[in-house]
Amino acid sequence: MGCSARACALNLGHLKAQSKLSVFFTMILVFTYLFYCLNGFCDSLPRPVYDHHQGNHLQNKLQDGHGGPYNASSLVRGRAPDTGTQANNISIANSFGTKKFPQAIIIGVKKGGTRALLEFLRIHPDVRAVGAEPHFFDRFYDRGLEWYRSLMPRTLEGQITMEKTPSYFITKEAPLIVVVRDPVTRAVSDYTQTLTKSPGLPSFQNLAFRNSTTGLIDTSWSAVRIGIYAKHLENWLRYFPMSGFLFVSGERLVTDPAAEMGRVQDFLGLKRVVTDKHFYFNQTKGFPCLKKPEGSSRPRCLGKSKGRPHPQIPTDVLLRLREFYRPFNLKFYQMTGQDFGWG
Numbered sequence: 001m002g003c004s005a006r007a008c009a010l011n012l013g014h015l016k017a018q019s020k021l022s023v024f025f026t027m028i029l030v031f032t033y034l035f036y037c038l039n040g041f042c043d044s045l046p047r048p049v050y051d052h053h054q055g056n057h058l059q060n061k062l063q064d065g066h067g068g069p070y071n072a073s074s075l076v077r078g079r080a081p082d083t084g085t086q087a088n089n090i091s092i093a094n095s096f097g098t099k100k101f102p103q104a105i106i107i108g109v110k111k112g113g114t115r116a117l118l119e120f121l122r123i124h125p126d127v128r129a130v131g132a133e134p135h136f137f138d139r140f141y142d143r144g145l146e147w148y149r150s151l152m153p154r155t156l157e158g159q160i161t162m163e164k165t166p167s168y169f170i171t172k173e174a175p176l177i178v179v180v181r182d183p184v185t186r187a188v189s190d191y192t193q194t195l196t197k198s199p200g201l202p203s204f205q206n207l208a209f210r211n212s213t214t215g216l217i218d219t220s221w222s223a224v225r226i227g228i229y230a231k232h233l234e235n236w237l238r239y240f241p242m243s244g245f246l247f248v249s250g251e252r253l254v255t256d257p258a259a260e261m262g263r264v265q266d267f268l269g270l271k272r273v274v275t276d277k278h279f280y281f282n283q284t285k286g287f288p289c290l291k292k293p294e295g296s297s298r299p300r301c302l303g304k305s306k307g308r309p310h311p312q313i314p315t316d317v318l319l320r321l322r323e324f325y326r327p328f329n330l331k332f333y334q335m336t337g338q339d340f341g342w343g
């Protein structure tokens with residue numbers, strides 16, 4: 001389609017004015033963005049720590065042998081989104097300090113009480129932790145150390161950076177605080193969690209026994225396998241000295257959180273700031289809760305998925321499982337020099 005010379009000139013002029021305007025607005029946007037980023041505000045944008053699709057992909061790669069062991073000494077250096085902090089901490093936390101690799105990692109065990117321990121530690125002013133589980137050493141090793149560091153909250157001098165990913169304990173790739181809990185209760189807790197996601201799941205006993213007549217336990221079921229603590233610990237001790245570990249009792253974390261937190265703070269070389277005055281027992285929840293969690297002045301208990309009621313499992317099934325774990329538990333007590341009293 002054609003146009004008269006005058007109409008075309010007008011159109012051209014109009015277009016020129018339009019493109020000048022859009023260049024102008026784009027520049028404003030770019031400058032505003034740069035200004036915000038230079039002031040450190042970009043970091044406060046929430047970013048998912050765990051991308052499920054990518055996770056599975058990388059996990060497969062790791063299983064193919066692409067995720068070799070990492071160098072523990074390189075973990076203590078450092079500088080990144082603050083996934084776990086509350087609103088009133090964000091501007092301060094994101095403008096000051098640097099993102100460092102974690103100096104301490106809670107590596108397990110799944111359903112042991114790892115969330116409770118991390119949330120209790122986060123009220124300590126010298127502890128900063130990433131809220132979500134990074135899964136770096138078991139799923140996202142390919143993303144590199146800088147990616148891992150970028151997930152960490154900023155810390156000031158003297159503050160400890162921490163993370164928790166309970167699956168590390170049962171993988172060969174990573175480390176050093178382990179919350180352990182009676183393997184039988186832990187297995188039921190694990191089963192309860194899976195049941196909430198897949199309500200059609202076979203019964204606990206169907207999954208736990210390879211042969212219900214002989215009472216042969218199915219150690220390929222992860223809910224059972226995770227509880228063989230002595231075996232997993234043996235793997236760890238091939239690379240790390242026992243002195244590098246702290247074993248926290250999941251049971252005592254519930255019955256006497258302040259005492260257990262005392263041990264944890266000592267192990268981390270922290271002043272004993274988190275004490276019994278930080279906890280209260282919530283009758284409805286049936287668990288200790290925090291009077292003032294990190295970044296909030298209101299009391300808070302852990303979420304609904306922590307401290308859920310367990311389904312009733314037949315007593316003979318639990319007894320058989322207990323019998324199965326006994327030698328492994330004794331071995332674990334011997335290795336750690338601690339009697340956890342699980343029988």
Ligand SMILES: Nc1ncnc2c1ncn2[C@@H]1O[C@H](COP(=O)(O)OS(=O)(=O)O)[C@@H](OP(=O)(O)O)[C@H]1O
Nearest residue numbers: 110111112113114115116189287288302306307308
């Ligand atoms: N204070 C407090 N409040 C609530 N729950 C508490 C607390 N302390 C320890 N626990 C126990 O923590 C169990 C969940 O463990 P984890 O946080 O390690 O689970 S997970 O692996 O991260 O899914 C969870 O297991 P279940 O009771 O089976 O739900 C709790 O028993």
